[in-house]
Amino acid sequence: MYRYNEFDTAFVRQRVAQFSGQIDRRLDGSLTEDEFRPLRLMNGLYLQLHAYMLRIAIPYGTLRADQMRQLAHIAETWDKGYGHFTTRQNIQFNWPKLTDVPAILSALADVGMHSIQTSGNCIRNVTADHFAGAAADEIEDPRPVAEMIRQWSTDHPEFQFLPRKFKIAVIGSAHDRAVTRAHDIGLRILHQNGVAGFEVIVGGGLGRTPMLGPVIRPFLPKADLLPYLEAIVATYNLLGRRDNKFKARIKITVFENGLERFRDLVEQEFIRRRASFNGAAAEILAEIAPFFAPPAFKAADPAPFAAAYAVDGLFRAWADTNLVPHKRADHAIVTVSLKAHGETPGDASAAQMRALADLADAYGYGELRISHEQNVILPHVARADLPAVHEALRRVGLATANVGLLSDIIACPGMDYCALATARSIPVAQEIATHFKAIGLEREIGQIKIKISGCINACGHHHVGHIGILGLDRAGVENYQITLGGDHTETAAIGERAGPGFAYDAVVPAIERVLRTYLALRRATDETFIETFRRLGAAPFKQALYGDEARDAA
Amino acid sequence: MSRRFTPKVLTANDLRKGDVIYLTADGRWSRQHNEAELIDDEAIAELRLLEAMGQSAHIVGPYLADARPGPNGPEPLHFRETFRTRGPSNYAHGKQEADHVPL
């Protein structure tokens, strides 16, 4: 995995020293809050409802065992013994004291981690497929490119004060597991006639005005990536609206100017910039690529897997939901669910983080991944070792067999933590999970994505959930809007609003009505919710939600 | 005539710890909402806010929040402010832990 070179290390240490000085000056009164706020945000430090929150980047979701152990150490030493993994492959600590932040940042720097550019109007943590380097359907590991983008974008002098935040995602498989069309720039690695390159998507985003990004370049040769990215960001930097925060994202720039005009400007800028890059990408990539070389896989007879699968029902249930094929037949990718029924989606205790680090060392070549779906992945586990891994996960409460099922919910922090929230999201997720477990319908319902946000900013990706839930404040009361038919994959779609919102207590019954309707209407048990929805449209589900009012309103 | 003024409490976060705090009638910062001064005069509320803005060495983000009188002192009106009086709903953290505020 990528290890910092001297330049990276010195840069991160210097940043810690600078920010420590800034905190001191804030505490002794030489900096006002107005002066300090942008500085703390540049270092990922927010003020939330009850405390500060520190957001730490996990670039392209890749984490080493020693880094995970350090996160456990931070959770125990300076926080309340847990961390929250987010949809942007970050981890957030919800309770740091301002005075402890320098120590936390030093501890992070010790393992090559930081909070730089996890906030502010700059290029944020680059996200990628959480199965990168392991997936059977992979064309190419997206991480060397993501790392190159990280190096290029970190402290990029031209792009520190963009009109608004800027998010890039990279995928190297036919299946899109990085929601590329909901990013400011989405990159899909393609091989065309033996040449490696990208499909480049621009101007996607969720939030207040959800949009799926259109393709700006169907094929961009790999060597041209950096000048092309620069051309896009530079064009946006000049053209993007700074007069209105709600119109400042690149999705609005592309939309208001039209894709053609925007593309023409980018292509002109690209020609100007390309010469100065002089093919640097190839050199940088050649340097980076060895860090992402696959581990020395050990060949192992998968017989113990088959034996456990035949006799152990719990193991079988877990294997059926939490494993996906690895590029090697004798290995598997393990998704460790952070969605135990009734727990907070994405939270892991320090003990759980350590257990995951230990498992990565013992059975997973020291590698871990964080998914945008708020789970942890052991990307390379020999099939023979899966029964032992499952047993170890059970001991720390991490063997929940629900990946891809109803309780595998994305939920943003909502009004339990976030200062911008208009309603809570976590307890809604908890109640959906426990309710459907209690009535025993989860397995029956099968594959479904429920995603919950606590305000219009859509950090919980509700627009692309098969069922999306958006918490709002309606005249001083929590109220939840339901969207149906969203899709976060290569067939991305923005869900449509079903109708008026529901009171807090009415959300779970409403979801149950939708899902019972699905069970009644599906053609066969293997027709998933989203397939049934696509076949029948929203009408029967609106009927289930609103009864005959739905027809009157239609 | 303007609308009737909804009484306010002055609230902020503690600079070092981030904890939610409230201004009391005798000018202290309390961690308990019910100890806050309930301000029912708009001019005084604005004045308190200005004064608080000058205390940035100890506090961050002061603002006025709607409140009403209750048997044990001021009570919040909006659910966001109610959550701020205790902490998150998924763990007994924040004030639920340090000060044992009953839910």
Ligand code: HEM
């Ligand atoms: C308290 C901390 C947070 C704050 C203040 C915050 C703020 C925001 C804001 C203002 C937006 C809308 C940006 C725009 O449309 O211009 C946004 C979008 C988003 N945030 Fe957050 N957020 C927070 C936590 C999170 C968390 C915990 C996650 C992951 C679980 C997350 C992931 C995202 C994503 C995926 C989007 C939508 C995609 C997009 O940028 O269009 N955020 N956030």
Ligand code: SF4
């Ligand atoms: S969606 Fe809203 S409530 Fe949820 S984390 Fe984002 S800003 Fe906060």
